[in-house]
Amino acid sequence: MIIAIDGPAASGKGTLARRLARHFGLHHLDTGLTYRAVAAALLARGLPLGDEEIAISAACNLDLSRLDRDVLSAHEIGEAASRIAVLQGLRDELVRLQREFAGREPGAVLDGRDIGTVVCPDAPVKLYVTASPEVRARRRTDELLSKEKPADYASILADLKKRDERDSSRSVAPLKPAEDAHLLDTSEMDIEAAFKAAVDIVEQAR
Numbered sequence: 001m002i003i004a005i006d007g008p009a010a011s012g013k014g015t016l017a018r019r020l021a022r023h024f025g026l027h028h029l030d031t032g033l034t035y036r037a038v039a040a041a042l043l044a045r046g047l048p049l050g051d052e053e054i055a056i057s058a059a060c061n062l063d064l065s066r067l068d069r070d071v072l073s074a075h076e077i078g079e080a081a082s083r084i085a086v087l088q089g090l091r092d093e094l095v096r097l098q099r100e101f102a103g104r105e106p107g108a109v110l111d112g113r114d115i116g117t118v119v120c121p122d123a124p125v126k127l128y129v130t131a132s133p134e135v136r137a138r139r140r141t142d143e144l145l146s147k148e149k150p151a152d153y154a155s156i157l158a159d160l161k162k163r164d165e166r167d168s169s170r171s172v173a174p175l176k177p178a179e180d181a182h183l184l185d186t187s188e189m190d191i192e193a194a195f196k197a198a199v200d201i202v203e204q205a206r
């Protein structure tokens with residue numbers, strides 16, 4: 001059983017993926033963390049973000065069981081992750097690790113940008129989770145404020161739009177819904193409603 005979840009930054013796909021995994025007793029991988037972990041390793045060593053060979057060697061040392069969401073959620077790491085995500089050789093290596101993970105019994109939920117299109121094109125259930133940029137920026141702002149971190153709505157909105165543009169317009173594995181993905185627009189939904197809608201979609205597909 002594989003559930004593939006894609007969508008833009010701050011669409012709520014990560015929360016949904018975690019909850020679906022718990023509900024259906026599946027493993028969960030936030031594939032954004034794999035790009036973030038490579039970006040963080042390069043930033044920490046002051047290495048360039050545009051060098052494919054260096055990025056691939058950082059990816060080869062990745063341990064999927066040690067991805068720390070709190071550390072990797074930093075804004076500058078997300079930006080750097082989006083920049084290295086255009087490197088085809090790096091993507092090939094990360095996709096290999098992600099597919100290995102997807103093969104674990106009894107199944108897995110993977111979320112990212114290209115799960116339904118590239119990583120697991122045969123997944124029996126695909127969701128494309130989205131929300132308007134304004135709603136996503138508001139959610140991200142509230143999340144940061146609730147953790148007592150600085151957050152400015154206008155600059156978060158501008159950053160999200162920039163990242164959407166970069167993730168959707170790159171030539172390799174761009175962000176886009178798979179043809180057979182179920183679209184879930186959560187602009188007008190809270191997390192409970194989104195979760196219920198997603199469970200219904202998965203139940204129907206099973």
Ligand code: DC
Pocket residue numbers: 009010031032033035036078081082085111112113114115163167
């Ligand atoms: O989901 P996120 O914000 O943690 O992802 C960070 C960046 O990683 C995102 O801007 C693009 C890249 N990414 C990707 O290219 N493919 C994926 N499957 C997941 C993330």
